[in-house]
Amino acid sequence: MEHVNPNQRDQAKLDAMLARAVGDLSAGYGGVMVSLGHRLGLYRAMAGAGPLSSREVAKRAGCAERYVREWLNSQVAGGYVDYHASSETYELTPEQAFVLADENSPAFIPSAWSVPASMWADEEKAVTAFRTGNGIPWGDHDGRLSCGVAAFYRNAYRGSLVSEWLPALDGVASKLKAGARVADIGCGHGHSTLLMAEAFPASTFSGFDTHPQSIGIARAHAVKESLDTRALFETANASDFPGGKYDLICFFDCLHDMGDPLAAAQQAAKQIAPDGTVMLVEPFANDRVEDNVSPVARLYYAASTTICCAHAISEGGRMVLGAQAGEARLAQVFRKAGFTKFRRALATPFNLILEARL
Numbered sequence: 001m002e003h004v005n006p007n008q009r010d011q012a013k014l015d016a017m018l019a020r021a022v023g024d025l026s027a028g029y030g031g032v033m034v035s036l037g038h039r040l041g042l043y044r045a046m047a048g049a050g051p052l053s054s055r056e057v058a059k060r061a062g063c064a065e066r067y068v069r070e071w072l073n074s075q076v077a078g079g080y081v082d083y084h085a086s087s088e089t090y091e092l093t094p095e096q097a098f099v100l101a102d103e104n105s106p107a108f109i110p111s112a113w114s115v116p117a118s119m120w121a122d123e124e125k126a127v128t129a130f131r132t133g134n135g136i137p138w139g140d141h142d143g144r145l146s147c148g149v150a151a152f153y154r155n156a157y158r159g160s161l162v163s164e165w166l167p168a169l170d171g172v173a174s175k176l177k178a179g180a181r182v183a184d185i186g187c188g189h190g191h192s193t194l195l196m197a198e199a200f201p202a203s204t205f206s207g208f209d210t211h212p213q214s215i216g217i218a219r220a221h222a223v224k225e226s227l228d229t230r231a232l233f234e235t236a237n238a239s240d241f242p243g244g245k246y247d248l249i250c251f252f253d254c255l256h257d258m259g260d261p262l263a264a265a266q267q268a269a270k271q272i273a274p275d276g277t278v279m280l281v282e283p284f285a286n287d288r289v290e291d292n293v294s295p296v297a298r299l300y301y302a303a304s305t306t307i308c309c310a311h312a313i314s315e316g317g318r319m320v321l322g323a324q325a326g327e328a329r330l331a332q333v334f335r336k337a338g339f340t341k342f343r344r345a346l347a348t349p350f351n352l353i354l355e356a357r358l
């Protein structure tokens with residue numbers, strides 16, 4: 001490393017950089033506490049209960065008080081739990097509960113910590129991948145990855161897919177109500193497929209994914225929700241999935257993971273009905289690196305480095321889009337595949353909802 005003259009350092013900039021790095025380090029420690037709070041039911045024990053002593057929280061969650069008290073203090077230090085000094089009690093406010101205790105809330109965060117947990121567990125694989133240029137298939141990651149991704153996105157889908165995203169596409173909601181054929185490519189654990197199947201009983205749904213374990217989990221969810229006659233799941237690659245013609249073909253947070261997204265879009269062009277729609281849901285991103293400077297972009301670029309790009313490279317990496325591809329690059333892929341219409345239907349802080357038609 002080149003020697004830097006200490007006199008050349010701007011003290012204010014250094015202080016700001018350090019404050020930022022220490023804040024991030026603290027958040028990393030905090031993530032472990034959030035995961036424990038979720039898994040042990042500590043947040044759930046506190047939700048709606050008002051001020052509680054550490055003993056009461058421990059009793060409600062069936063945990064040892066001394067551990068719980070230290071955990072509670074870590075939560076207070078991070079602003080995740082309120083502390084009432086006069087009564088030495090701890091309280092989870094309704095807003096904190098919405099983010100930390102309510103598993104069905106669209107803002108529920110704890111399961112998202114499974115993703116960086118899997119990234120740490122797989123650090124050696126990433127080191128090797130950087131040095132060799134080789135890929136890492138989706139299924140070779142720590143098991144917390146697919147569960148964390150599925151749980152994180154499920155709540156956004158539950159909150160918005162049927163009520164906002166599908167109605168934003170031209171004429172799609174009415175076709176689904178009347179009875180349509182739908183393919184969900186790269187469906188993972190099948191949450192998006194099953195939400196649509198539940199909402200549109202006249203339609204039939206096929207979920208495809210290359211990861212057999214995810215397909216097994218999706219099938220089990222379908223049986224549990226009594227949707228297994230209308231929502232079928234098969235192991236298949238996006239570049240040769242069967243069964244068309246489909247009225248709607250969906251790609252939820254997966255096109256950028258694929259080693260050949262153009263082949264996937266070309267297969268969608270083959271398998272779609274002449275007046276059908278492709279719904280492409282991708283991580284929110286602007287088109288230029290300099291416009292992707294935010295906590296959300298940072299999170300996506302990081303996951304993209306060791307997960308999305310690594311998987312695409314493992315599939316041959318003809319085009320490695322990464323999780324911050326942006327609308328312009330995605331549009332190019334679909335235009336090249338023969339789609340003449342491509343537009344942004346909606347954007348949320350986490351997602352772009354795009355529509356392509358022949």
Ligand SMILES: C[S@@+](CC[C@H](N)C(=O)[O-])C[C@H]1O[C@@H](n2cnc3c(N)ncnc32)[C@H](O)[C@@H]1O
Pocket residue numbers: 138149150153154185186187188189190191192208209210211214236237238239251252253254257258259311315
């Ligand atoms: C980030 S996950 C998203 C899963 C799901 N769509 C969701 O939103 O929760 C990406 C998924 O794409 C799948 N995938 C990757 N490459 C694929 C390909 N070439 N064909 C089909 N699925 C693929 C992975 O196995 C994984 O389940």
